[in-house]
């Protein structure tokens with residue numbers, strides 16, 4: 001089978017069976033699902049990570065005219081909820097070694113209007129959250145309660161990861177997770193909010209109560225998606241029907257199915273550069289059926305994490321890079337990433353491009369997301385060289401060696 005970096009790398013036979021069962025039932029009983037490290041906290045499950053961030057911003061009463069600092073090496077999913085609420089995103093640069101927000105850059109971005117900083121643990125690499133927290137705590141001492149700056153942890157890439165014996169997601173005031181199609185565990189789409197502050201939890205509760213249940217059509221989409229992608233993966237390279245044709249030699253059944261399912265609206269990409277959506281049609285509670293799938297995935301999380309760690313360590317050893325832990329994707333900086341990407345495709349490995357633009361997808365209208373070219377030099381360097389190697393269950397140690405063999409000569 002080909003290795004896909006995205007599109008449900010953690011879904012296995014038992015998950016597929018469960019999706020089919022859930023699709024065939026009218027109702028299932030509600031269950032209590034807790035994320036590792038947050039067992040004693042309330043969980044507020046949403047249909048996506050971006051919906052979770054939207055609810056957090058509402059609970060924090062951050063509104064039009066306020067500013068929120070985010071790193072520019074990111075995905076539009078983080079910017080969308082800010083736009084929904086007319087909040088101004090202020091972009092900070094990253095540290096090149098960790099791909100995470102730089103404290104030095106944050107220092108130059110704070111104004112009177114700053115109300116929050118989103119700390120993204122990119123690829124599962126922990127950000128400098130304690131140092132940032134120390135700095136912000138000092139600033140908050142001189143601010144009124146209404147002007148306080150909150151720290152929101154974006155844990156979309158990390159679950160079950162500790163920094164110095166403390167789980168990522170427990171450092172800031174509040175955190176959100178994503179269970180999107182390419183995340184640590186997946187329910188096709190999904191998200192969760194966990195707060196580290198009791199007062200704030202009450203506010204989140206009030207906002208959350210007003211969020212509608214997910215429409216049944218969306219529940220079905222989310223449960224069908226893994227089944228369809230499993231089918232696509234199985235026939236992705238098969239058969240080369242028109243292998244001798246001048247124009248259609250790259251055409252395979254798998255690629256045809258992708259086009260067909262996209263046309264029928266049965267699969268969609270995670271982010272579309274022209275579609276910012278609308279909170280009225282984009283914010284729901286996670287369905288109970290998906291909570292069952294989430295539980296099934298979480299029961300296997302230790303195994304997923306161990307596997308990712310093994311592959312991460314293998315890449316680091318072979319490439320002589322200092323990256324460790326359960327990375328969801330393994331970042332490398334190469335010359336001409338597109339060329340390396342197509343060489344990897346020849347061995348049936350589909351690599352990733354988080355993030356080959358300030359706020360992906362590449363080509364997004366930078367005016368619309370409020371990014372000014374030249375303001376984040378590290379992001380702008382990294383985006384031209386980044387390539388993500390897969391660490392998911394379908395990558396074997398042997399695959400990792402073959403991947404490294406292709407990538408190594410191109411490292412910057």
Ligand SMILES: Cc1ncc(COP(=O)(O)O)c(C=O)c1O
Nearest residue numbers: 048049050075077154156178180
């Ligand atoms: C850094 C980061 N944060 C948040 C999200 C939100 O994810 P979603 O709304 O797709 O669940 C994503 C999605 O890829 C992401 O990469």
